[in-house]
């Protein structure tokens with residue numbers, strides 16, 4: 001995985017973690033905070049509704065207070081004078097005060113006068129007295145007992161809500177006293193108002209908060225100490241309810257449906273906040289990545305390209321071109337410094353190598369000289385310096401070798417011992433140096449006559465030569481001996497002192513055998529020597545053969561293979 005990919009993955013991971021953290025904080029901190037504000041707002045609103053209902057109750061109570069402490073009312077409750085009603089309580093009076101119910105009760109709770117009206121929105125009024133008066137009187141009459149006549153006159157009142165044909169009626173009751181506020185109490189004034197949809201709508205408009213009401217009995221009242229009931233309906237609405245109690249008696253449940261503006265606002269803030277955060281993170285990540293690529297990746301790739309080209313060219317005089325004044329630049333400088341060291345080491349190595357090559361060349365030359373010298377030494381150690389033929393040392397090795405091989409293969413081994421006749425006389429007559437020259441001439445003849453590579457001509461003694469012919473049988477050897485004799489004669493090397501011919505002659509003794517364990521090389525050479533001796537004794541300038549035996553005396557007795565028998 002490249003550095004760039006790793007960095008991208010890391011930045012992405014950090015971005016995701018940041019966004020998740022932001023979402024988590026929004027959910028666990030911001031949302032709950034907004035929700036709490038929303039609940040407080042809901043409580044405040046439903047409290048406003050309750051306060052408005054109570055204000056409505058107080059308004060009715062003030063009016064009742066006004067009418068109950070009025071001498072005309074005091075007289076009316078006792079006399080029942082219709083003049084009082086006609087003068088004061090016509091339907092418009094109800095409308096002006098906003099009342100639907102007006103009752104004047106005697107001390108026993110029976111109505112002296114009472115009316116129930118309904119005022120529809122389209123105008124006019126509906127008289128519901130006959131329909132509901134008895135029911136209203138029956139519902140309200142029991143409230144008289146709540147008035148404490150021992151209390152201050154201002155506190156001698158009661159109010160509440162009763163249900164009339166399913167509609168809540170908010171009312172206030174006070175005892176009727178004289179205008180100066182003293183008794184005795186002559187009866188009760190009750191004014192009431194239908195809490196119908198129209199009135200609730202009017203109250204809602206006044207407090208700019210829609211709400212609804214429903215009657216509750218004490219049994220229905222929830223146990224919650226603050227009587228609030230807050231319930232989330234959905235994402236956009238919240239229901240807030242509260243019990244409206246009058247004089248400690250639960251009477252109504254007011255409910256307001258509130259829009260969840262705060263939550264929606266919080267949701268929007270969260271959404272746009274997270275979106276902005278993600279956007280900023282993305283922009284920041286892209287910027288960081290671009291900077292990282294420009295400041296780190298690009299110089300690294302440049303350094304890598306330089307290293308690759310230097311490595312491929314194997315030219316350590318080249319240098320990396322990154323000149324940054326940072327860690328990568330430092331790396332480049334270190335690399336260049338290393339290249340400098342490699343270059344100087346390389347130069348030194350090349351110099352040492354050239355030196356070694358030169359020394360090696362010299363060693364080779366010396367080796368060549370040594371080989372030549374060795375070869376010359378070998379040649380000198382194995383050859384006679386005068387004639388160039390093999391010397392006795394080489395001859396003995398050759399004989400041993402041939403004897404061993406032929407003893408295994410069963411082939412014949414033939415030797416010839418050649419000796420120049422009357423050579424002492426030659427030296428005496430022509431000088432030692434001329435003798436040396438004639439020796440060389442004879443050696444050349446011998447060497448030229450031998451045809452096989454395995455044959456060898458060696459200088460055996462002063463003017464004596466031994467020829468080794470492995471694998472050559474005695475007949476062929478005799479032919480070779482004849483050839484040598486003739487060639488020596490044919491050379492016409494003047495030898496005036498020779499008693500037999502006026503030129504140089506040679507005598508040759510031949511011996512041949514298939515090597516066996518009961519014979520030795522010495523036996524073979526001795527046989528050739530005997531043959532030579534016989535030739536010398538027989539007049540020289542000739543060749544002859546002798547069979548191989550351990551001694552001269554028993555040589556004739558020794559059985560010799562037929563094919564190796566010397567010719568008669």
Ligand SMILES: Nc1nc2c(ncn2[C@@H]2O[C@H](COP(=O)(O)OP(=O)(O)OP(=O)(O)O)[C@@H](O)[C@H]2O)c(=O)[nH]1
Nearest residue numbers: 420421422423424425427431432433435436462463
């Ligand atoms: N010039 C020369 N003479 C040599 C060399 N080696 C040996 N001689 C001589 O060869 C002669 C050999 O003589 P002898 O052994 O008496 O034999 P011969 O005179 O050849 O007589 P026969 O062998 O019996 O025919 C000696 O006089 C040696 O001095 C050599 O390297 N150069």
